[in-house]
Amino acid sequence: MNMVEVDARGHRCPVPSLRLRKVMQDMQAGQVIVLLATDPMARIDVPFMMQETGGRVIEITETEGVLRLIVETGGGRPD
Template sequence: MIVDARGHLCPVPSLRLRKAFEGLSPGTRATLLATDPMARIDVPYLMAELGGRVVETSEVDGVLTLVVETGDAPTG
């Protein structure tokens, strides 16, 4: 699954990613495309909150590509 948030400022990339993760099974991967450099900081925090993780981060021509994986929801 690709979540395209290019051209949007935070928190939009994180919000779109959160919405895309609703109802997905643990271990599902998604790719977020973002042009806001704050996504590099915000997405790892979001993934920690959702119990997931960032698998890979890269940047080419100003576009951040973050591959993330769902996990179990944190239990508190």
Template sequence: MSDPVVIDARGHRCPTPSLKLMKAMNGAVPGSRFVLLATDPMARIDVPFLMSQKNGRIIAVEETGGLLRLTVETGGSPDVPTD
């Protein structure tokens, strides 16, 4: 597995951290990992919501000295029911 892509959104306020993450994930293959660095505490709420919308998942959330480090993994396309 390759190293995760790091997105540095320190110093940016909501919704910029999530938007930067979404832009970085655009076109990524399922299973790709990204690490978002953010100082806005709202990222703790916004990123899990974004990942639920993108069929991805949160791998880890770490906070040290006001710096959030959110590790996420992209998912595949949601299953589309066939009739």
């Protein structure tokens, strides 16, 4: 599985979601992205955004305060 990584560590809401959204704009449906974030709100914001765009959250893990969110892009426009 070929994954793109978006590093938003150290940024507060809404920056992690905005960075993910920007990367998603240039991607086809079904592509996988890993978002790294330290803001706990990403655990809430990203699943909501993925639902809006028809994508899905594959996995959310946290290690030493860093969230690792693996998402799959959907067919909707992330505008």
